[in-house]
Amino acid sequence: MTNIPTDLKYTKDHEWAKKEGDIVTVGITDFAQNSLGDIVYVELPSVGENLDKEATFGVVESIKSASDLFSPLSGEVTEVNEELSDSPDLLNQDAYSNWILKIKINDQSEFDSLLSASDYEPLCQE
Amino acid sequence: MKQTSLCNAHKELKAKMAEFSGYEMPIQYSGVKAEVQAVRNNVGVFDVSHMGEFFVEGKDAVKFVDHIITNDFQNAGLHKAVYSPLCREDGTTIDDLIVYKLKEDKVLICVNAANIEKDWNWISSLTSDFDLKLSNLSENYSLLAVQGPKSQEVLQSMGFQDLESFEYYSAKEFSVHSKDYIIARTGYTGEDGFEVFADHTTILNFWDELMKQGVTPCGLAARDVLRLEVCYPLYGHELSDQLTPLDAALKWTVKESKDRFIGKEALINLKSKFRLIKLSIEKGVPREGYDVLNEKHEVIGKVTSGTMSVTTGKGIALALIERQQFPENKVFKIQIRKNIVDANYHTKAFVTGGHK
Numbered sequence: 001m002t003n004i005p006t007d008l009k010y011t012k013d014h015e016w017a018k019k020e021g022d023i024v025t026v027g028i029t030d031f032a033q034n035s036l037g038d039i040v041y042v043e044l045p046s047v048g049e050n051l052d053k054e055a056t057f058g059v060v061e062s063i064k065s066a067s068d069l070f071s072p073l074s075g076e077v078t079e080v081n082e083e084l085s086d087s088p089d090l091l092n093q094d095a096y097s098n099w100i101l102k103i104k105i106n107d108q109s110e111f112d113s114l115l116s117a118s119d120y121e122p123l124c125q126e
Numbered sequence: 127m128k129q130t131s132l133c134n135a136h137k138e139l140k141a142k143m144a145e146f147s148g149y150e151m152p153i154q155y156s157g158v159k160a161e162v163q164a165v166r167n168n169v170g171v172f173d174v175s176h177m178g179e180f181f182v183e184g185k186d187a188v189k190f191v192d193h194i195i196t197n198d199f200q201n202a203g204l205h206k207a208v209y210s211p212l213c214r215e216d217g218t219t220i221d222d223l224i225v226y227k228l229k230e231d232k233v234l235i236c237v238n239a240a241n242i243e244k245d246w247n248w249i250s251s252l253t254s255d256f257d258l259k260l261s262n263l264s265e266n267y268s269l270l271a272v273q274g275p276k277s278q279e280v281l282q283s284m285g286f287q288d289l290e291s292f293e294y295y296s297a298k299e300f301s302v303h304s305k306d307y308i309i310a311r312t313g314y315t316g317e318d319g320f321e322v323f324a325d326h327t328t329i330l331n332f333w334d335e336l337m338k339q340g341v342t343p344c345g346l347a348a349r350d351v352l353r354l355e356v357c358y359p360l361y362g363h364e365l366s367d368q369l370t371p372l373d374a375a376l377k378w379t380v381k382e383s384k385d386r387f388i389g390k391e392a393l394i395n396l397k398s399k400f401r402l403i404k405l406s407i408e409k410g411v412p413r414e415g416y417d418v419l420n421e422k423h424e425v426i427g428k429v430t431s432g433t434m435s436v437t438t439g440k441g442i443a444l445a446l447i448e449r450q451q452f453p454e455n456k457v458f459k460i461q462i463r464k465n466i467v468d469a470n471y472h473t474k475a476f477v478t479g480g481h482k
Contacts, residue, residue: 040434
C-alpha cells in the first residue's frame with residue numbers, strides 16, 4: 001500500500017504540497033518514488049525563480065527515465081533542497097520528509113484547489 | 127503481445143512488466159541498482175527467451191555461416207562461440223548475433239528478438255548453393271542468462287560438470303538429470319556467466335531451482351545498464367539498417383582476410399561515416415537522442431544509449447559522432463535539456479567485467 005498522509009495536499013502529477021503561512025513546501029509522493037524506482041538525479045530550479053502553476057520546474061531521473069516536475073502553484077522559489085543534488089536516493093527512502101522546494105505563493109485559492117488525500121488515492125492504482 | 131514461458135513466474139515475483147520487441151518482459155524486480163550489483167558481485171538471472179534461435183545443420187553448416195557473417199567462423203574451434211554483425215552486400219547491418227559451433231555440422235545462431243523475422247527472411251534466402259538444413263526454433267526454446275562471478279558455482283551445484291575447463295565464448299550440449307540443454311559461456315554483462323537454452327518445461331524447472339538457490343532475478347533495465355557499463359553495442363541504438371559495423375567501432379569483427387563473405391567488397395572500400403565514442407558526465411544522466419557538442423557548442427553527434435552507471439555512479443553514454451566533425455582536442459559536451467554539460471572522453475569501457 002502506498003503511503004498518503006492525510007495532512008497534505010496533492011496533484012494529479014503525484015506531487016505533494018504543505019502550506020505554512022504563505023510558504024508552500026513541495027515534494028513527490030511515495031507512489032511517485034516507487035513508480036520511478038531508483039532515483040539517481042534531481043534537477044532543481046534556482047532560488048528566486050518565478051514559477052507559473054503547472055509549469056515545469058525540474059526533473060527527477062531514475063535509471064530508466066527522466067520525469068518532469070510540475071509546479072503545483074504559482075509563486076517564487078524561496079528554497080531548494082540541495083541535499084538532493086548529492087543524495088537523490090533520499091526521495092526513495094522517504095518522499096515526504098525529503099521535500100524538493102519551497103514556494104512563496106501569491107494566491108491562496110490555488111492551494112485550496114489541490115487534491116485532498118482521499119481525492120488523490122484513486123490516482124495511485126498500478 | 128507474446129509471453130515467454132516464465133511470464134507467470136515474473137508476475138508472482140512482482141516484476142514490473144513492459145512490452146519489449148513484441149514480448150511482455152520483466153523490466154525490473156527488486157530494483158535496478160540491486161540487480162546490477164547482484165550480477166557484478168554475485169549472481170543474477172535474466173529471462174531472455176524472446177531472443178531467436180536458428181539452427182543450421184549439415185555438411186555445409188559452418189561454411190554457410192562463415193559466408194553470411196563478417197567475422198571468422200571457419201577457423202573457430204569446435205564448440206567456440208563467435209560474435210558477429212550480419213551484413214547486406216552494401217555493408218549495412220541487418221543484425222548482430224552470436225554463432226555457436228555445437229558440432230562440425232551443427233551451428234546455433236542466436237539473434238535479437240526484434241530482428242527474428244528480418245534475419246530469417248534474409249538468411250533463408252541465401253541457402254541455395256549449400257548442403258544444409260536451416261530451421262527457426264525460436265518458438266521452441268526458452269533462454270536464461272545466468273550471469274555473475276558466482277554463476278559457475280550455481281550451475282555446478284545443479285549438476286553441470288566440468289565447467290572449470292569450459293572456456294569463455296564456447297558452447298556445448300549437456301544432458302543433466304535426463305534433460306537436454308545447450309549451455310554457452312556467453313552473456314551481455316561483461317561478467318562470467320552462462321546462457322542456457324532448453325525447451326520451455328525444462329527452463330521453468332531450471333528457473334525454479336535458481337530461485338531456490340537464491341539467484342537474483344534481474345530485468346531488462348539492469349541488463350541495459352550492465353551492457354552499457356562494458357560498452358557492448360545494442361542493435362537499434364549503436365547498430366541499425368543504416369549503419370555499417372565500421373560506424374559502430376566493430377572493424378575487429380570484419381575479417382578482410384576471409385576469401386569471401388557477404389558485404390566484403392563494400393566493407394573493404396567504405397570509410398565509416400561515424401565514430402562511436404564513450405562519454406561520461408559528473409552530474410545528470412545522458413539519454414538516447416541528446417545532442418553531443420564540440421568546444422564551440424556546435425552539434426557533432428548524438429547519444430545512442432545513455433544511463434546512470436550503478437557501478438561508477440556516473441552518467442555514461444555511447445555516442446555516434448560524424449567522422450568529419452570529430453574534434454582533435456577531444457573536447458565533448460552533451461546538451462541536457464537547456465544545459466550544456468562537460469563530458470569526459472573515455473578510450474576504455476567504463477567498467478571492466480570479470481569474465482574469464
